[in-house]
Amino acid sequence: MNLRRLKYFVKIVDLGSLTQASEILHIAQPALSQQLMILEGEFRHQLLIRTKRGVTPTEAGHTLYRHAQIILRQFEQARSDMDKTGDTLAGKVSVGLAPGTAASALSLPLLKTVRARHPGILLYINESFGTTLSELIINGCMDMAVLYGDHAPHGLSFQLLLKEELFLVTPRGMHVAAGPVELAALRDIDLMLPRPYNYLRQYIDDALSSARVQPRVVAEIESSATLSAAIHEGIGATILPDSAARIIAASGDGVQRRIVAPVIEAPLSLCVSDHLPLSEPAVAVHQILLELVADLTVGSHLQEAGLDAEKLS
Known part of the structure; x- marks a missing residue:
């Protein structure tokens, strides 16, 4: 087994085309096909299916693709760790922050803190939906993510950070x-509301089901811009965490209202792989994330206390 063939295979799968991979890798297509045949011989499995539109991985190919990404990533980190000098941390660290959550407020502070403490770390921030982020971590393509959920599926480990209350945002x-x-x-x-596979939607549906409420869902939207415009046009209301509800209410000229009897809460967790160890740079970023979440929680409590004091005065 050699890493070069694994890199070739990953690039072919990413592009879905031997021709395009050949051009990007600067390798003649017959030579690239030969490397692929050697790889299939080593694993004794067909890895790709050729179609008129390109190539798609077989079931065995999907499995190898997932492992190859992990192997190549760990190799790059090993080389980076060996190249570092003194106590300076260097290397790539990827962090996912689910949009529409309190995690969104962490992106800029995280970037600034990592740059200040560890300028040798190249930070990649991905703001995508929770299900996508968790899949990237399972596949070894991402180090960690902050997303909704408290029950980790196989391959993941969740550390509960805070519980965020959900609010109703209505057109004015x-x-x-x-x-x-x-x-x-x-x-x-x-x-x-978001699509049913979304973690946030699942908590909303569970709460409504427990209260025996059949929701009247008129649209499923996962774009903040579209949601703000729809609120502004009076098409309907939405349910969001406090952090996102304030933004949507302000941009869409809506009204944020507290949901009671009972309140709905969504747990926000820090997600990592349960079997792949974090690199030294990733451990440092992990610690910074925990510090920022602690500051965010304290700030939220202080703000709530200030609001309560205003009501009493």
């Missing part, structure tokens, strides 16, 4: 009684 002209909205009242409101 929607006829809803002032003040907090009881969960049962949501059956009479047109809702725009």
Whole structure:
């Protein structure tokens, strides 16, 4: 086995084309095909299926692709660790931050803190949905992510960071009684929610199901810009974590309302692989993330205390 063939294989799968891979790798296509045949011989499995549109991995190919990414990533980190001098940390670290969560507020502070403490670390920040981020970690393509969830699927480990309360955001002209909205009242409101596979949607659905409320979902939207525009146009209301609800309410000229009886909470967790150790640079970034979340939590509590004091005065 040699790493060069694994790199070739990963590039072919990424591009879905032997021709394109040949051009990017600067290798003649017959030679690249020969390397692929050697790899298939070593594993005794067909790895790719050739079609008119290109190539697609077989089931065995998918398995090798996942492991190859992990192997190549660990090799690059090993080389980076050996090249570092003194106590300076250097290398690539990838962090996922689920959009529409309190995690979104961490991106800039994380970037600034890592740059200040460890300028040799190249930080990659991916703001995508939780299910996508968790798959990237399982496949060894990402070091860690902050996302919704508290029950880790196989291959992952979750560390609970905080629980974020969910709020209703309504168009300003929607006829809803002032003040907090009881969960049962949501059956009479047109809702725009994420797709069912989204972690946030799952917590909303569970809460509504427990209250025996059949939601009136009029659209499934996962774009903040589209959601803000829809709120502004009065198409419907949505349910979001406090951090995202404030942004959508402000940009869409909406009203943020607390959901009560009962409140809905979504756990925000730090997700890592349960079997792949973090590199030294990744451990440092992991620690910075925990510090920033602690600061975020304290700041949130202080803000809540300030709001409560205003109500009493």
